[in-house]
Amino acid sequence: MKKTTLLAVALILVLTLAACGNKNNNASNSPSPEAPKASSGSASGSESASASTEAPVTVTKIVVGTGTQFPKVCFIDENGKLTGFDVELVREIDKRLPQYEFDIQTQEFQSLLLSLETKKIDFVAHEMEKNPERTEKYLFNNEPYAHWRNKIVVAKDNNTVQSLDDLKGKKVLVGATSAQAQILLNYNKENNDAIKIVYSSGATNDTVQQIVSGRVDATLAADFALSLIDPDGKLKTTGNSLSEADILFMFRKDDAEGQKLSDAIDGAIKELKADGTLGKLSSEWLGGDFTAEE
Numbered sequence: 001m002k003k004t005t006l007l008a009v010a011l012i013l014v015l016t017l018a019a020c021g022n023k024n025n026n027a028s029n030s031p032s033p034e035a036p037k038a039s040s041g042s043a044s045g046s047e048s049a050s051a052s053t054e055a056p057v058t059v060t061k062i063v064v065g066t067g068t069q070f071p072k073v074c075f076i077d078e079n080g081k082l083t084g085f086d087v088e089l090v091r092e093i094d095k096r097l098p099q100y101e102f103d104i105q106t107q108e109f110q111s112l113l114l115s116l117e118t119k120k121i122d123f124v125a126h127e128m129e130k131n132p133e134r135t136e137k138y139l140f141n142n143e144p145y146a147h148w149r150n151k152i153v154v155a156k157d158n159n160t161v162q163s164l165d166d167l168k169g170k171k172v173l174v175g176a177t178s179a180q181a182q183i184l185l186n187y188n189k190e191n192n193d194a195i196k197i198v199y200s201s202g203a204t205n206d207t208v209q210q211i212v213s214g215r216v217d218a219t220l221a222a223d224f225a226l227s228l229i230d231p232d233g234k235l236k237t238t239g240n241s242l243s244e245a246d247i248l249f250m251f252r253k254d255d256a257e258g259q260k261l262s263d264a265i266d267g268a269i270k271e272l273k274a275d276g277t278l279g280k281l282s283s284e285w286l287g288g289d290f291t292a293e294e
Helices: 002-029 045-050 085-095 107-119 132-137 177-188 204-213 256-274 278-284
Strands: 061-066 074-076 100-106 123-129 137-141 146-155 171-175 195-201 218-222 233-251
Touching: 002 146, 045 061, 061 085, 061 171, 085 100, 085 123, 085 137, 085 256, 085 278, 107 123, 107 233, 123 146, 123 256, 132 177, 137 256, 146 177, 146 204, 171 177, 171 204, 177 195, 177 218, 204 218, 204 233, 233 256, 233 278, 256 278
Parallel strands: 061 100, 061 123, 171 195, 171 218
Antiparallel strands: 123 233, 137 233, 146 218, 146 233
């Protein structure tokens, strides 16, 4: 009996030691909690620990609509990359707004406004000129990132056109839904459709060829755009400015989230103006600083 008791006690001791050994082994194999990292600044360790527990910024995805047919503004370069003044500006703004993530998508220019209305995109970046007709339907941000002065563009040897009156009975090529088209529509309302409006496919090289070949007589373009659409110098501007306007981004009207996004973008553009980034982008892509009124 005594021998049996001693064996039982010995067995219990062996099992107890084995259990302790397993627990110690498990503890040594598991990762130890990482000590709080010391702050590189003047803040205390407790402040760093508190900051690390803050909730991460909620990032909202924003779909930006632009085109591919506007040289130096939004186009596909020789490496197949989407780039240009508006595109690189959007990317720069994206860097400064951590609460948003911009997804730039390309469409035909004439499809951009419909895509905005149907919520396929959240805002338009395509050198959109602010005018009364657009303001009735769309929201513009408040801080311009460029300023346009629209003029008549004709062939280099055309010396007969100085004003819209000189284009009566002639064909003028413009993009559908463009601000330039609106100038002609407004003129035609008061002049019995005197100018024949021809809507372009959006290809810049086609515009130059149509004017040079005589298929159309003129187009309208912003002051900085001529060297971009006509690098070979086959065209020229003529007459006085037909209009001047701020260039802004376009959003859906009466949309609370769109207004919030617009306000955030205004803040970023102000920063870009203040630190000179916006002027540098304009000079790099447009050949001069067209970011403000003269």
